[in-house]
Amino acid sequence: MTHPWLHTPAAQVATAARAMLGWTVSANGVSLRLTEVEAYAGTGEDPASHAHRGPTPRNEVMFGPAGNIYVYFVFGMHWCMNIVCGHEGEAAAVLLRAGEVIDGIEVARERRNHPPDRDLARGPARLVTALGLGRDANGTSAVDGFGPVLLTPPSTPVTPALIAAGPRVGVTAAHDVPWRFWLEGEPSVSPYRRHTPRRRPDALTGGVRPPLAL
DNA sequence: AGGGTGATAAACT
DNA sequence: GTTTATCACCCTA
Numbered sequence: 591m592t593h594p595w596l597h598t599p600a601a602q603v604a605t606a607a608r609a610m611l612g613w614t615v616s617a618n619g620v621s622l623r624l625t626e627v628e629a630y631a632g633t634g635e636d637p638a639s640h641a642h643r644g645p646t647p648r649n650e651v652m653f654g655p656a657g658n659i660y661v662y663f664v665f666g667m668h669w670c671m672n673i674v675c676g677h678e679g680e681a682a683a684v685l686l687r688a689g690e691v692i693d694g695i696e697v698a699r700e701r702r703n704h705p706p707d708r709d710l711a712r713g714p715a716r717l718v719t720a721l722g723l724g725r726d727a728n729g730t731s732a733v734d735g736f737g738p739v740l741l742t743p744p745s746t747p748v749t750p751a752l753i754a755a756g757p758r759v760g761v762t763a764a765h766d767v768p769w770r771f772w773l774e775g776e777p778s779v780s781p782y783r784r785h786t787p788r789r790r791p792d793a794l795t796g797g798v799r800p801p802l803a804l
Numbered sequence: 805a806g807g808g809t810g811a812t813a814a815a816c817t
Numbered sequence: 818g819t820t821t822a823t824c825a826c827c828c829t830a
Contacts, residue, residue: 628822638822640815648815666812668823685822715823760822786808788820 592743593733596656600676604629607684608755608771610673610741612748615689615732617739618722620698622689622711626772626779628758630672632681637763641681652681657733657741661718661725668715669724673732673741687714687759687770690778697722708777748773760785 595606607629615622630639632652640649640662651660652674660672660683672683689711691698698710698720711717718724723738730737752775755768762785772779 630822640822643816646815662822663814664821665823666814666821670822672822687822713823758822762821781806783823785821788809 593657593741595675596733598656598675600632600680600682601635603631603675603682603684604769604771606675606682607769608753610684611753611771611773612744614692614742614744615686615721615739616693616742617727618697620694620701620721621692622717622720623692623744624686624689625776626688626770628685628687628771629769630683630685632676636767638758638761638765638767639681639683641683642763645681649681651729652683653679654729655731657731659727659730659732659737659739661723661728663725664715669718670714671718671723671727671739685714686717688712688772688776688778688780689717689720690776691720710778712778713780756782757784759783 595609598606607627610627611624613624630636632641633644636642641652645653651658654674655678656675658674660674661669663669672685674683676682691710701722702710702720711720727738732739732741752773754772754774756770757765757768758770760783
């Protein structure tokens with residue numbers, strides 16, 4: 591079995607996520623070694639998951655076969671990608687948060703407008719940009735060889751002692767669930783950022799607000 | 805090193 | 818109308 595996590599039930603998506611560290615993602619002439627991922631479970635189980643409230647047009651791919659890619663659009667400008675896990679009909683996915691470029695680095699540098707190398711795929715939206723992907727990859731397979739993306743096992747397995755876990759980045763709900771996994775000591779791992787509530791701009795009234803009572 | 809914030813649009817209530 | 822699984826850039830140290 592070359593892709594053991596493909597047959598892992600959705601309830602064990604965290605195990606699947608750990609198992610994906612060190613794997614290679616290739617697309618459009620760039621290959622990355624995954625250094626950071628996050629697990630998201632399904633309906634009713636994980637308030638931070640897009641599938642928490644059941645199927646919608648956006649998240650329907652999460653309910654499909656494992657190995658497919660779920661791409662979503664956030665903050666009006668960024669694309670992020672997941673690998674779907676769990677059996678068909680269950681919703682679970684692993685968000686690809688960061689990777690180390692191991693092939694096609696010149697292409698990646700151009701796509702990302704020449705940042706420091708460790709930032710090329712440091713963060714989920716940067717990772718998608720470095721791979722030259724977007725909306726079109728949604729629903730394609732990362733394992734059958736016919737889609738734009740190919741996910742392949744590491745040549746040398748990850749050292750288990752290097753795997754660290756902690757809370758997921760930027761999520762509003764379930765911010766204590768330690769379902770973010772990364773490889774300790776990798777420069778490409780994104781810095782942890784807790785969700786910061788944003789105050790909306792004051793409407794019409796000129797922005798006068800009463801002093802905050804502490 | 806770390807914290808604040810503007811940009812910007814689709815999904816959801 | 819509100820929220821958002823982010824990033825780049827600017828500010829204080």
